[in-house]
Amino acid sequence: MERYIFNECVYLGKNARSCLPNEIKSRNFKKVFLVSDGSISKSGVLKKVTDVLESANIKYVEYLEVKPNPTVQNVKDGVKALKKSKADVIIAVGGGSVIDTAKAIAIITTNKAFSDVVSLDGNANTKNKCFPLIAMPTTAGTAAEVTINYVITDTDRKKKMVCVDPHDIPIMAVVDAELMATMPPSLTASTGMDALTHAMESLITKGATQFSDMFAMEAIRTIHKYLPIAYEHGDNLEAREKMAFAQYVVGMGFSNVGLGIVHSMAHPLGGRFDIAHGVANALLLSTVMKYNAESPSKPKFRLIAECFGFDTKKLSDDDCVKKVVSEVKKMSKKLNIPQTLTELGIKESDLDALSQDAYNDICTGGNPRETSVEDIKKLYKSLLK
Ligand SMILES: NC(=O)c1ccc[n+]([C@@H]2O[C@H](COP(=O)([O-])OP(=O)(O)OC[C@H]3O[C@@H](n4cnc5c(N)ncnc54)[C@H](O)[C@@H]3O)[C@@H](O)[C@H]2O)c1
Ligand SMILES: [Fe+2]
Structure with missing residues (x-):
């Protein structure tokens, strides 16, 4: 027997990001927690997504503190910021670092026993599906938007923790190549x-x-x-x-x-x-x-x-x-x-x-x-x- 786990839904191709208003409204989400990083924001990539949200009057709060090779601290800060935002869905706009951080935030939010982050290392025995997550890659590499893995660096142990957990898969992936066109x-x-x-x-x-x-x-x-x-x-x-x-x-x-x-x-x-x-x-x-x-x-x-x-x-x-x-x-x-x-x-x-x-x-x-x-x-x- 073989088992395969995929996103519930994926949008691929030209202007895929225009799917957001319908998807968000039909799933009855009211407020978005937008995870990204400073360079993606500066490069104008994030605006391509916020323009779509704003034109549909969808409220959002930004969390832009993710660094490449994201850390346990990035995740802990993100969990607090999500709670404060009172959002009911996360949208991650970025490369593997951003999407992986969003996955860890989403997992901990519904599985509080793993709030230390480091206990997620390897095959974590979480009980609940993660907080609703939509992933929008801005690099063409990691496929973090469709994998059941995320990788977080524990700076104390100098270790990249590869966390494997089917509960982490984003409900939806939006693979829009225009978000990747600014890559040097x-x-x-x-x-x-x-x-x-x-x-x-x-x-x-x-x-x-x-x-x-x-x-x-x-x-x-x-x-x-x-x-x-x-x-x-x-x-x-x-x-x-x-x-x-x-x-x-x-x-x-x-x-x-x-x-x-x-x-x-x-x-x-x-x-x-x-x-x-x-x-x-x-x-x-x-x-x-x-x-x-x-x-x-x-x-x-x-x-x-x-x-x-x-x-x-x-x-x-x-x-x-x-x-x-x-x-x-x-x-x-x-x-x-x-x-x-x-x-x-x-x-x-x-x-x-x-x-x-x-x-x-x-x-x-x-x-x-x-x-x-x-x-x-x-x-x-x-x-x-
Ligand atoms: N979850 C998985 O299955 C999986 C698989 C492979 C790798 N990873 C992890 O993903 C991370 C690497 O992700 P990555 O390679 O996508 O890079 P990244 O997310 O670390 O981004 C690298 C840099 O590129 C910038 N950037 C991203 N998109 C851009 C764009 N469109 N235009 C301009 N700049 C842009 C970012 O701001 C960042 O400074 C690593 O931590 C790796 O271990 C995860
Ligand atoms: Fe890889």
């Missing part, structure tokens, strides 16, 4: 590579199914074609829409079947060194994919090679692995992703702690190859120079 090239690149990482890891993860493979392969095809265009021509709305679609679609898959050690290794780089999630994944992806090819998932590399447009009829499985690894490397270079951990300030003396954290990460269980702290350390070390 570097953010387009790193968040797009996060989406590619979701697609590749969820295709080869232990829990992969025919159903999730369908989402992952469509995402790999679309991201391979459109990420370079969105990177070079940020105003190309077709490329933005394709990326918005691809990152959402793969979210439907990976949220339900899991990931692997690219994510396990990216999380401590965020938790200990505040490195952006997409940058960490993009840097690790080709090296870790090569390592993971030595697993029962090796034949899946043929599918990835085909999604990249290679004719694989005359290729062996090993040839397919080589094609995939070199194509990912080529893509990340073209997108100007940092190629070494040294560029990000990581030193050899940091590797023991990073490797132990990565091994303990919740995503390690889904990795297609049995791994160890030593193997993970070797992988990090190979990326120092």
